Amino acid sequence: MLLPLRTSFLFPALTALAVGLAAPAQADTYDMRFPAFAQAVAEAAVDNEEVAAFYREIDYAPVWTGQSNGERARLVALLQAIGSAEAHGLPVTNYDTDRLLASMRDVSSQRDLGRIEVELTGLFLTYAHQIQTGILIPKQIDRNMARDPNRRDGTELLQSFLAADNPEEFMRSLVPTSEEYARLMRKKLELERLLAAGGWGPTVNAGALRPGESGPAVVALRNRLIAMGYLGRSATMTYDADIQRAVQMVQEDMGFEPDGVAGPNTIQAINTPIGERLKSVIVAMERERWLSIDRSQRYVWVNLTDYTARIVDGGKITFETRSVIGQRAADTQSPEFSDVMEYMEVNPAWNVPRSISVGEYLPGMIASGGASAAHLQLIDGAGRVVPRSAVNWGAYSARNFPYDLRQPPGRGNALGLVKFMFPNRFNVYLHDTPSKSLFLRERRAFSHGCIRLQKPFEFAYALLAAQTDDPQGTFHRVLDTGQLTRISLETPVPTHLVYRTAFTDARGRMNYREDVYGRDAKVWNALVQAGVTLPGLES
Missing domain, CATH: 2.40.440.10 (L,D-transpeptidase catalytic domain-like)
Known part of the structure; x- marks a missing residue:
């Protein structure tokens, strides 16, 4: 049965999302003899074959907007899950719950309710796909990012959700389970709190600093290291052993040689704004969603x-x-x-790639009459070694060079x-x-x-x-x-x-x-x- 929207079961469970939500209007009772709801669902799903196929299989029954315990649990589980979208670095514009709840409040017919039903299903699929396999398609961004996230079929995903005994547990199962993802998420939240509090403070205005030095730049370095968590409370104005150890820790975390000297690369890393580090963490979370491995x-x-x-x-x-x-x-x-x-x-x-053969070696070989790159063998189409003296070098260019190059063991x-x-x-x-x-x-x-x-x-x-x-x-x-x-x-x-x-x-x-x-x-x-x-x- 459809949700009689004058009831208020949803509101206690979603107080944080719907503070001040007014009592909604009465909806028509679900009755397949007058299938306005089913017709609205079919019309709303017409542009999404996965959703349309799913509703055909369940005879256009409601998944979210009914009044059974299962439907209520699914709706609450969905809205609670998308409430954490921002924490996962997902695009919050995709999850406008205020507008959605306002639409639910204003429902006045079965057709309105059918449209809301499909919108909720679309919201579920958007969240499920983004949280499980990422927001982006890597190879569309850069051809060398050839990773292919294992995006689940929408119809299958909906069927699995519908069959789940515990909707909240199912929604949690969509979140990447790697320890790395959990650590990145914690770091994201930490950096956001620091950013909101003002970040790591003033940057270090120096090209390089060394142990034993003192002055305003060393004080700025000290303060920055304290704010970044590398150094305990200190009032020193000198680049002492504690600062040197803290700089070494920074260098280890940046992949630098940990010599304890704050050279240009180290200063640049220390001065990198917290917002830039936060971007890197959010990108790493997206990349972790692309990679589902054992x-x-x-x-x-x-x-x-x-x-x-x-x-x-x-x-x-x-x-x-x-x-x-x-x-x-x-x-x-x-x-x-x-x-x-x-x-x-x-x-x-080494079977030399064609691009290297003709781009790097062939010009010199032609110019020298075959004398250059003597460490490489000429290989014909039958896999035989061809003596260089048997080649008319003047007859060939990158376009028509008929041989492969190979370096023997x-x-x-x-x-x-x-x-x-x-x-x-x-x-x-x-x-x-x-x-x-x-x-x-x-x-x-x-x-x-x-x-x-x-x-x-x-x-x-x-x-x-x-x-x-x-x-x-x-x-x-x-x-x-x-x-x-x-x-x-x-x-x-x-x-x-x-x-x-x-x-x-x-x-x-x-x-x-x-x-x-x-x-x-x-x-x-x-x-x-x-x-x-x-x-x-x-x-």
Whole structure:
């Protein structure tokens, strides 16, 4: 039966949302002999096939606007859930409960009630999709954000909700359950409170500060560190040991070398406005909604902005190494996606991508009559090595060059001595490199898109430890042959290339990284376009 709107069951449960709500008008009684309600539902749902299909299956019965206990419970559960939308960083403009409740109050016919019914269903689907799999579609923002959130079918989602014994429990189940999401949400609320209280105070007006110095800039640094929670109460005017330790903590949280000297990068990080950090956390929450993975099993986690690759077992980091990622140019950036690592190739050959062959090597080879890039073999369509002396270099250009380039296995190979394969359309993988000096830099965006590892052998040992008692011996027996050999992983390992400029570490502390490819700025702008705002701050 439909809700006789003169009753007031809804009001005590939704006092916070409907303070001062006047008694609504009487609605007609639900009667399928006069299906005005059903007709209104069908008309209102005509542009949404998922909703229309759902109501057809339940013969246009009310889900929210009836007077049974189940319908009342569903309505209360929905409105309570959307009351937390802002806390999750969802666009509050999508959840105008004041207008909705005013419409409910003004219902005077079955047709009015049918329209409200469908509006509530649309509200449910908007919330369910946004909270569970995100507000945005990543690949529409940047082609290298190739993650595909597993958006549930609306009809199936509604059917599941209708079958739930406890509507409130069902609504809670839509919220991401990862510990990281919960920590990010807590940080969001904390930063909002600090922002409302005035933020972290005046910035530090200095290019760099060092231990032993004193003066107004050191006082500003001290005060900023206290406000940010890195330093206890202090009246010192000198860059003392306590300030140095606090600066080191900041540097650790920013991915800098923790030398305790407040250099330009450290000063810039300390001066970053609280609103900017809040944006990063909100973006990280959205990204976490895109990624629904099983964190109870082993997986590989490559955070591009952190320049690290990790093996995680049961939520614990069991191996970590520095990485080099793709250069900042659009065609060399490392993409974001998830796949499954199936095997490693020991003593790999490098099959040079076509874009690199003709864009970087071919001009020099043509100019030198084939003398340059002598470390690369020419490979014809049948897979045979072609002698360079047999090639008429003057006859070819980037458009008609008929050969592939390949570097055979060896210590000077661009892939080093091992690569780790999770076959994907980007032809991106993790691998060794002979260019070891790049790992000493803080910013490490130098590759053509693949991920280079500082400790590839140790990474291989950690992977193989799951299937052999002698992972090091197993690996080196193959390596010592000098021959390209595949070692399969008996249990393939989910591998996630992610992009997080805000994340928590094992200590629960918030970390921030540079938006190296500018993708988070794009995500934030898209969130703003969708209606996300920063409370009390112009977005």
